Structures are given as structure tokens and as C-alpha cells.
Amino acid sequence: MKALEALSRHVQDERLLDACLAVRQGERPDPPVAEHLADCATCRVRYEELVQVLDLVRQEGETEADAIFTPERLRQQQMQIARRIEHVGRAARVISFPGRFVRRTMTASATPSASRWVAAAAAAGLFIGAALGASYGWGARGGYDLANDRRMTPVATRGTAPGEVAADDAFLSELELALERPHTRELRAFDALTPHVREIRDSQ
């Protein structure tokens, strides 16, 4: 009975964690908890184990991040931030349109006969190009090989340029929204049967 009473007096895990956090912040833990930890070996061991786990997690995380974000990288980051905020708060500069150049160009090409000749030459060039393409390009390849055209093969990879990533995100959002709509619910069974790129990659 006395042992049970002693057990019930042990510090709860929540209070041990509070004590641990208080010490880390440079504060004093709750006095009753501190007193109990001084007297009770069991709770002291529990407390030390908790501190050990938290220290390990923290130390590993910090070591890893600090190895990646070296002083040099942080310096570059700072320079990048400075560049990005350089134009914050400045009014946008309006570049004057080169009016004189445009006037001269317009005058030069304004002659009706000249523009007619240019249009005729462009049409003739287009016609010759199309004719040559039809007789050589398609014949030489023996027809258009859709399967071997790599441009048409969808390759699902992560975009690297910021614009590309934003476009990907927008597209995927639309895709997810579309899947949520009621009229596509019927297609989910087919979706479940379709292998995903990620699954294939993981199985390799």
C-alpha cells in the first residue's frame, strides 16, 4: 500500500517535460518537482533519460542543419536577400518608348508598293518551304514516328525553375480539385488500377 502511494507521488511525465523545458530556457523548474527529483532516484533517472533523448534529437538536427548552412552559404543567402529587397519601396521606373525609332521605321515601311513586295516574298518563301518539307522531310523518315519522338513522351520530373514549379503546383491543384468533383468519382476505380510513377520508381 505504501509502495502504491509512493508510486502515485512520482512526478508525472508532463511535469518532467515542463521541468526539462524550464531548465533549457534557463529558468528554475517548479520547486515541488525540483525537490522530488532531488529525493527520488527513479524520477531522476526518468528525467535524465528524457533530457538525453531531447538533447540527442536537438544536437543531431542542429549538426545536420549547420553542416548544410555553412557561414559561406549564410553569407550568400544574406546577399540574395539584400538583392531582393533592393527594389522594395521604390516606385517602378517607366521606360519611355523609343518614339523616334518607331516613327522612322513606320515611315520606311509605309510605302504601299514596298509592303506589297515584302508580303509576296514572304508568301513565296512559305510556299517553297512547305513544298520542300513535304517532299523530303516526311519521305526520308518514312512517316512520322510518334513513338520515337522523345518530345512527346511524358516525363514526370520535378521542375527546377521557380516559374516551372509554380506552374506545376497550379496544375496539380487543378488536378486534385478535379478529382474531388462528384462527376469524376466514378473514375477512381480506374485510377486505383493505374500504376503511378512514384510506385513504379519505388518498386525498381
Add this chain to the structure above:
Amino acid sequence: MSGDLRPVPDRTIDAAGVPEPAARGRAAAVPPLSDDTRLAVAIRSFVENGQMDEAREQFSELVTQHQRRASRIAYQYLRDAAEADEAVQDAFVKVFSHITSYREAWPFEVWFTRILINGCLDRRKAQMRRDRWMAGAEVSSADEARVSAAHPGDDPEHRLLARERRARIASAIDRLDGRQRTVFMLSHYGDCTPREISAMTGLKESTVRVHLFRAVRKLRGLLGARS
């Protein structure tokens, strides 16, 4: 996403991180301004008076003070050095752009971290979406190589063990519920008190403590079970 900690608008801090009236009331007993808060107030004054060059100069000092901690937090969230780098840059740029809306009722650190974690949450959401639909590039191996290169004196066995230990911890943290993960990271990598985390996330302080306790209990279970 369950990890989205954006509070409802009337709880604590608005989209730009400005404390709402209720939160201002709660912060009545705030201790004297910290150095970074004073600096942020000075930058705000410069911007309001149109002295942008002075503001930028002072801001670089603020960046120096916070960028290491910010990078640690962002990296632990995103597990990708390039993404973390961009998230930190975005957070600082956003802070500078919205410095006029900063109120010293809350320490600058709280305001800044709030902006940073919101950015990280957005990026993490996008990351998860990309992973769901696309074959992601293996970026973590490059980061891992950097970590190994930082300790050239270690023998290969030691490096391998350290790598496994890091992977185990990262996986355990990743298995935490979204809010638990955020609260844990802010506490352990951001050195934030439960009260500060409460201000950053809009959660009650008691809720923060509960999340933190559950996170630690789960982590101990996950790490202890495998070791």
C-alpha cells in the same frame, strides 16, 4: 492538411503576422523590448520616413541575427536545403515588405517565426503534392554528402552510424502529427517557449503543452522502439 497552424482570423495574428486586438491584450505583461525588436521598430521608422537605404542597412543586421536559427527551423520542416534556403529568403523579404505592419506588442522573433513557418507549411504542402504526383529528384543525398563532408575526420563506420541515426530521428519527427511536429520543432530547434509558440501558432498555451508532451512521448516511443 492537419499540420496547417494558421489560426482563425480573430484569434491571434493576421496574415501578415500582425497581432489581433485580443492578442494585444494578452501581451500586456510583455517584458522590455529585446534588441531585435528595437531594431525592427527602428527599421519600421526608417521605412515610414522614406529612408529606405538606412532601413536596408539595419535590416541586414536583423538578417544576420536570425538567419541561422531560421535556416535550422526551415530545414527541419522541409528536409531540403534549397527549399529551406528559399523559404528563409522569402520570409525575410516578406518581413521587410510588411515591416510597417509590425507592432512591438510581440517580440520580433515571434512575428518573424510566424511568417517563416507559414511559408514552410505552404512549401511542405506543395512538396507533398509533388511527391504524390511526380517522381521527385533525390536531393537529400546531396545534402547528406554536405553533412558528411563537414566531418572529414570521422571514420566511415562512424559516418554511417551518424547518418542512420539522423535518418531515424528525421523519420520519427516526420511521423508526428502536423501540429505536434510544428510545436516540437519550434520548441527544440527554434528555442521557443510554450507561450511564444502559442503566439506564433494561435493555439492556447495549454494546448501547446499538450501537443509538445504528446510529440515527445511519441518520439521516445519511436526512437526507443527501434534502438
